[in-house]
Amino acid sequence: MAQLYPFRALRYDTTRVNLHDVVTQPYDKISASMQDAYYAASPYNLIRVILGKTKSKDTDTENVYTRAAATLNEWRAEGILREEAEPALYGYAQTYVAPGTVEVRERRGFIALGQLYDYADQVVYRHEQTFPKHKSDRLALFKATRAYCEQIYMLYSDPTFTAEELIFGAKDKTTKPADLEVTDEYNVQHRVWKLTDPALIERVLAAMADKKLIIADGHHRYETSTAYMHERAAELGISEDAAPKTDAGLPAPAFPEAAMMMTFVNMDQPGITILPTHRVVFGLIGFSGREFAEKAARYFDVEEIPNTPEGLFPGAPSLLDRLKQAPGVAFIAATRDGDFLLRARAEAITPLLAELSPRQQQLDVVQLHKVILEKLLSLNEETVRAGSNVRYLREATEALAQVGSGNADVAFLTKPVTLEQMKDISLNLEVMPQKSTDFYPKLLSGLAMYTLD
Numbered sequence: 001m002a003q004l005y006p007f008r009a010l011r012y013d014t015t016r017v018n019l020h021d022v023v024t025q026p027y028d029k030i031s032a033s034m035q036d037a038y039y040a041a042s043p044y045n046l047i048r049v050i051l052g053k054t055k056s057k058d059t060d061t062e063n064v065y066t067r068a069a070a071t072l073n074e075w076r077a078e079g080i081l082r083e084e085a086e087p088a089l090y091g092y093a094q095t096y097v098a099p100g101t102v103e104v105r106e107r108r109g110f111i112a113l114g115q116l117y118d119y120a121d122q123v124v125y126r127h128e129q130t131f132p133k134h135k136s137d138r139l140a141l142f143k144a145t146r147a148y149c150e151q152i153y154m155l156y157s158d159p160t161f162t163a164e165e166l167i168f169g170a171k172d173k174t175t176k177p178a179d180l181e182v183t184d185e186y187n188v189q190h191r192v193w194k195l196t197d198p199a200l201i202e203r204v205l206a207a208m209a210d211k212k213l214i215i216a217d218g219h220h221r222y223e224t225s226t227a228y229m230h231e232r233a234a235e236l237g238i239s240e241d242a243a244p245k246t247d248a249g250l251p252a253p254a255f256p257e258a259a260m261m262m263t264f265v266n267m268d269q270p271g272i273t274i275l276p277t278h279r280v281v282f283g284l285i286g287f288s289g290r291e292f293a294e295k296a297a298r299y300f301d302v303e304e305i306p307n308t309p310e311g312l313f314p315g316a317p318s319l320l321d322r323l324k325q326a327p328g329v330a331f332i333a334a335t336r337d338g339d340f341l342l343r344a345r346a347e348a349i350t351p352l353l354a355e356l357s358p359r360q361q362q363l364d365v366v367q368l369h370k371v372i373l374e375k376l377l378s379l380n381e382e383t384v385r386a387g388s389n390v391r392y393l394r395e396a397t398e399a400l401a402q403v404g405s406g407n408a409d410v411a412f413l414t415k416p417v418t419l420e421q422m423k424d425i426s427l428n429l430e431v432m433p434q435k436s437t438d439f440y441p442k443l444l445s446g447l448a449m450y451t452l453d
Contacts, residue, residue, distance in 0.1 A: 009111075012081060022046055024050065026217070048071045090112075114154065116225055126426065127436070139224045139227070148449060274422070283409070295376050336404070359428065373390070
């Protein structure tokens with residue numbers, strides 16, 4: 001049973017700050033240049049809390065985490081951040097142009113607290129592996145700040161669109177005026193509606209009670225928070241199965257650490273977009289693109305993609321078009337010796353994947369990791385998970401540029417995982433390799449926060 005709760009969010013006072021200047025993309029999508037830009041945008045930009053800059057003289061008692069906590073406390077004391085007077089849910093809509101198209105889409109959901117469950121409880125499901133380093137970083141930040149400044153992105157299925165109709169008044173687009181609105185650096189429009197009517201909140205929570213939840217974005221934060229919930233329950237001497245408390249007559253977590261802030265999105269709506277995450281491999285000794293293509297021919301039909309008539313390398317759009325047109329499992333391997341289209345030969349590859357389920361065997365990203373990275377490039381799973389030789393990039397142009405500049409040996413351009421594939425893997429208690437999906441757009445950080453103190 002999925003237990004959700006309204007909460008008294010900590011929010012920016014928009015009479016004191018310009019919302020556009022203080023919100024950010026999620027921490028794991030922020031580059032060094034983006035971090036600098038956020039720092040410059042406002043002294044109250046959330047970057048100082050979720051991804052502050054380290055200093056050469058940092059110590060155990062003065063560091064990026066302690067500064068984040070101090071900053072958050074200062075902003076609360078100054079009234080830059082204010083806690084809501086009553087518990088609420090928050091409708092959340094994102095309107096955007098799907099990358100690579102001219103199609104305008106709208107993805108709608110709502111922000112609430114979600115009870116934390118172990119995966120074994122089969123209420124919350126994961127779909128990809130995680131990086132241990134990322135989990136330790138988020139745990140250190142959370143313990144210092146005692147706050148969730150970012151939401152994780154949860155999917156659920158409801159063909160009846162019950163929550164959408166309750167929150168937005170319709171199961172598709174809404175024309176209700178939002179309480180706040182901001183457009184981010186990717187030209188995505190974010191709108192939020194505050195919902196405080198207790199009767200409406202109770203109906204939304206009841207509609208969600210039987211739902212299975214799949215983590216779309218935020219595996220690291222979810223697993224970190226679940227581990228901390230167990231730790232705090234033991235410290236407090238509270239049963240993890242303790243009944244919810246009440247807040248203004250509405251349900252609330254039994255103890256603050258028992259829940260975290262989430263955005264819930266119905267996967268039956270048409271506004272969900274999944275982008276591929278391309279792999280860039282570096283640090284290979286004596287790598288040759290042509291030798292790689294010859295080795296790959298044992299498992300793939302390999303076709304070299306010729307240069308343009310002007311002698312220039314094909315650009316990312318043309319390579320991605322070639323990849324999109326290729327049926328079945330396929331990749332583009334871009335090297336300094338040439339670019340190659342690899343189309344999987346099932347009869348050659350299937351024996352290499354015998355220990356995996358049939359649903360895993362059919363995934364492009366699994367074949368990329370198991371056949372190309374591990375078999376052909378001799379990178380074991382631990383090395384890949386540690387990030388020692390592999391970078392993960394959304395933009396194909398950036399991946400190709402790293403190869404062209406000599407900062408990488410080969411870039412593998414991939415097709416996106418489909419929503420149905422992800423759902424099938426998750427609900428069957430399986431996982432894909434890390435960074436298998438890239439849900440677009442990202443949930444904006446700073447629209448609402450959940451503080452434990």
